[in-house]
Structures are given as structure tokens and as C-alpha cells.
Amino acid sequence: MNIAVITGASSGMGKEFCSRLFKEEDARLGAPYDEIWVIARSEGKLRELARSLDEKRIRVVPLDLTRSESISALKALLEEQKPSVRLLCNCAGMGKNGAFSEQSVEDTHTAISLNCEALSAVTQTILPYMTGHGGKRSAAIINIASSAGFLPQPNFAVYAASKSYVISFSRALAEELRDKKITVTCICPGPVDTDFIKVSKSDPNATFTGFKAKFVTTTEKLIPASIKAAKKGKTMLVYGMGQKMLHLTSKLVPTRLVLFFERKMK
Ligand SMILES: NC(=O)c1ccc[n+]([C@@H]2O[C@H](COP(=O)([O-])OP(=O)(O)OC[C@H]3O[C@@H](n4cnc5c(N)ncnc54)[C@H](OP(=O)(O)O)[C@@H]3O)[C@@H](O)[C@H]2O)c1
Structure with a gap:
């Protein structure tokens, strides 16, 4: 059974990925998929998405990915179904705005746990099932990072740091998996x-x-x-001219200077 797995599929980017991948069926991303597994906490929204596409082919997997038992449940499901995972889209993520000192320990833990730990754990759990289909590419991974990961962001400190993790992790993983013909594409939107x-x-x-x-x-x-x-096997997509400029700035201008000007512009 060939499948795609999408985390954070109950809304936003994950939902859009699901709808498009379901309709497009492109072999470069391992389609046709017998099933698309959609993961998030909101079971109702996932079921609604499945109903709107095809309930037989969209498998609803309601999980809170910040819980270790959810990763165990995903592992058990994979062991039971033994699918060939052609595509993994890691979209689940969150971040709380505001001064770090005013945020709760719980929010900090959730952001790091979801954006970094869960993304890594889901990928590690799924990798053994990315066994390939004999073509140019065995499988593809799409990780949603953010342009917030390019530079430290006061009042979004934990989120920006967590997305720096996603960028660094994705780029290293892309190198590690090159010989296995598994591509890793890191998406950095604003x-x-x-x-x-x-x-x-x-x-x-x-x-x-x-x-x-x-x-x-x-x-x-x-x-x-x-x-x-992802179809082209690009390692990184920085989306939009503004974000491309920010990316370039983060490479060329010392971070303390960027932060200084940010402070002055307020
Ligand atoms: N929107 C932006 O401006 C922006 C910019 C750059 C990057 N990003 C990144 O893009 C990704 C997608 O975000 P989005 O913009 O599509 O936001 P969104 O509409 O809020 O979607 C977030 C998704 O993550 C899921 N999620 C949240 N907590 C979860 C948990 N504990 N376990 C499992 N799933 C969980 C949510 O589903 P449930 O609530 O049902 O669990 C939802 O499906 C995130 O990684 C975000 O950091 C967003």
C-alpha cells in the first residue's frame, strides 16, 4: 500500500497540501497513493476533510503529536499496515506571540515539543517505511519551517528558535538521505x-x-x-521576495546589527 502522510492536516497548509496532493497524483512525489493519512488533534475537522475528498482513501489519524503515546500509536499503525510511505509532509506547528517572560512554561514546552521533537519523531518513525518504488526517487519529505528561523525574533523567541531547528535539521537530513534517494524539502514562508x-x-x-x-x-x-x-527535489524553498531578502540579510549582515535596526524601527 502506497501512502502519503500529512501532519497538521486539519487546517491551513496541511489541509491545502492534502486537497492538492489528492487531486494532482504526481508520480514525482510517489503518487498514486492508495491512502493519504491525515494527522492532527481535531478529529472532526479531519473527518470533514476526508468526507470532502474520499473517505475510503483519506485515513483519519487523530493524534496529539506532543504526546509520546501518539508517536507509539503511529508506530503501531505503521507496523500493522506496513505501507510504503512515498511522501511525508510535516506541517503541524504552533508558536505563541509575546515576551518570553510573560509566556507560560506549558506554551514554551508545546512549541518546542510540536515544532522540533514531534517533527523529528514522526520523521524517524516513518523513515523505515520509505522503502522506495524503484524510480529516480524513493520518497520525499516536506518540512514546513519559516522565515522566522533565519534570525532571532524578540517577542517570538521560542518559535523562531524552533524553526531554526527545522531548517538546520532538514538540511542535514537532506544530505544524510541523498544516497537513499529520499529528498527533503524545507519550506520557509513568511x-x-x-x-x-x-x-x-x-x-x-x-x-x-x-x-x-x-x-x-x-x-x-x-x-x-x-x-x-518538492517535485524538483529542492532542499529549500524561501517563498516570496520579502522573505528572500530577509534570508539574504541574515547571511550578510551581523545578527546584532539586524536586531539593532529592528529595535530602532519600532
Ligand atoms: N501561517 C503562518 O504565518 C506561518 C508562517 C510560516 C510557517 N508556518 C508554519 O506552517 C505550519 C502550518 O501552520 P498553518 O499556518 O497551517 O497553521 P494552522 O492553520 O494553525 O495549522 C496548524 C496545524 O497543526 C496542527 N496541530 C497543532 N497542534 C498539534 C498537536 N499537538 N498535535 C498534532 N497536530 C497539531 C493543527 O491541528 P489541530 O489543532 O487539530 O491539532 C493544524 O492542523 C506550522 O509549522 C507553522 O509553524 C506558518
Whole structure:
């Protein structure tokens, strides 16, 4: 059984990946898939997604990925089904906005646990099932990082640090898996119009404001570009001109200077 696995599929980018991958069926990303496994905590939203596409081919796997027993449950499901995993999209992620000193230990733990530990654990659990299909490529991994990972971000400190982890981890893994013909594509978007900002500010009406508002994109634009990058086997996609400039700045300008100008611009 050939499958794709998508974490964070109940909303935003993960949901968009699921809809597009279901419809596109591109062999370069291992399609056709007998099943797409969708993972998130909100079982109702995952079932709704399955109903809107094909309940027989979308397997709902409701898991809280910050819990170690969820990783064990995923492992057990893989051992039982013994699928060939052609594609893994690690989209589940969150981050809380605001001063570190004012955030709860629980929020800090959740962000690190979900963005770093769960992404690594899901990948490590699934890798033995990326056995390949004899073509140019055995399997593909897409990790959603963020342009927040390029530089330290005051008032988004834990999130930015966690996304630096995703970038570094993805690039190293891409090298490790090269000989196995498994590609790893790290996606670095700027602000995207999803529920992320609402979760981030703990406000169901929250939107991006200030400088970030000028660079907001949509999943309808970002996800096709991400799929295209993964099809080409690109290691990294920095999405949008603003984020490309930020990436370049992070490489050329000393971090303390960037932080100084950021402080002055406030
Ligand atoms: N939107 C942006 O501006 C932006 C920019 C750059 C990068 N990103 C990154 O893009 C990725 C996707 O975010 P998004 O923008 O699509 O936000 P989103 O709409 O809030 O989606 C986040 C997804 O993660 C899932 N999730 C959250 N906690 C989870 C947990 N404990 N266990 C399992 N799943 C969990 C959520 O599902 P449940 O709540 O149902 O569990 C949801 O499906 C994240 O990694 C985020 O950091 C976002």
C-alpha cells in the first residue's frame, strides 16, 4: 500500500497540501497513493476533510503529536499496515506571540515539543517505511519551517528558535538521505493567512499587523509552489521576495546589527 502522510492536516497548509496532493497524483512525489493519512488533534475537522475528498482513501489519524503515546500509536499503525510511505509532509506547528517572560512554561514546552521533537519523531518513525518504488526517487519529505528561523525574533523567541531547528535539521537530513534517494524539502514562508496567527495571539479574530501584514500570502499560492519545489527535489524553498531578502540579510549582515535596526524601527 502506497501512502502519503500529512501532519497538521486539519487546517491551513496541511489541509491545502492534502486537497492538492489528492487531486494532482504526481508520480514525482510517489503518487498514486492508495491512502493519504491525515494527522492532527481535531478529529472532526479531519473527518470533514476526508468526507470532502474520499473517505475510503483519506485515513483519519487523530493524534496529539506532543504526546509520546501518539508517536507509539503511529508506530503501531505503521507496523500493522506496513505501507510504503512515498511522501511525508510535516506541517503541524504552533508558536505563541509575546515576551518570553510573560509566556507560560506549558506554551514554551508545546512549541518546542510540536515544532522540533514531534517533527523529528514522526520523521524517524516513518523513515523505515520509505522503502522506495524503484524510480529516480524513493520518497520525499516536506518540512514546513519559516522565515522566522533565519534570525532571532524578540517577542517570538521560542518559535523562531524552533524553526531554526527545522531548517538546520532538514538540511542535514537532506544530505544524510541523498544516497537513499529520499529528498527533503524545507519550506520557509513568511506570514500566511491561516489559523496560525489566531493560535499565536490566542485571539480568534487576530490578523497579521504592522510590517508583517505587508507580506501576507495565502495557502493557495504557497502550497503549489511548495509542491513544485518538492517535485524538483529542492532542499529549500524561501517563498516570496520579502522573505528572500530577509534570508539574504541574515547571511550578510551581523545578527546584532539586524536586531539593532529592528529595535530602532519600532
Ligand atoms: N501561517 C503562518 O504565518 C506561518 C508562517 C510560516 C510557517 N508556518 C508554519 O506552517 C505550519 C502550518 O501552520 P498553518 O499556518 O497551517 O497553521 P494552522 O492553520 O494553525 O495549522 C496548524 C496545524 O497543526 C496542527 N496541530 C497543532 N497542534 C498539534 C498537536 N499537538 N498535535 C498534532 N497536530 C497539531 C493543527 O491541528 P489541530 O489543532 O487539530 O491539532 C493544524 O492542523 C506550522 O509549522 C507553522 O509553524 C506558518
